[in-house]
Amino acid sequence: MEFKLDRDIRLVCVKAKTFPEGIRDAFSKLETLVSYPATDFYGVSYLQDGKIIYKAAVEEAGADKGRFEDSEIFILKNGTYITEMVHDFMSEPSKVKDCFERLMALPEFDNQFPCVEWYHSPHDVKCMVRKKD
Secondary structure (H helix, E strand, O other): OEEEEOOOEEEEEEEOOOOOOOHHHHHHHHHHHOOOOOOOEEEEEEEEOOEEEEEEEEEOOOOOHHHHOOOEEEEEOOEEEEEEEEEOHHHOOHHHHHHHHHHHOOOOEOOOOOEEEEEOOOOEEEEEEEEOO
16 A cells, blocks of 8 residues: 655654564664654664664654664655555564564565554554655
């Protein structure tokens, strides 16, 4: 399914120390830094030197900037994304991996842009890959 993101979204990120083991810790740290009621969280992942780099993220808007001094900023660029919703992902986390493998195999996948997870709820995640322009 295609999804049109009509604006850039600035995300503040906490890098996981390891993948996939460090993902939960990265989100836990991120949640301690958020001083406003965040409803949407994100995961950003990409390959670097043969290793998967993973960052837990939340939208910068409304964030207490002083609490995020050591955090990285990532711009989720506007444009067209190919997406797939994964329901109840916590019951079987490998569903997310399987979903991204399917999306990244598509010929229109822009492999110059990271994979994005958009957590709309504690149970559902929208897996997103950017479509080539």
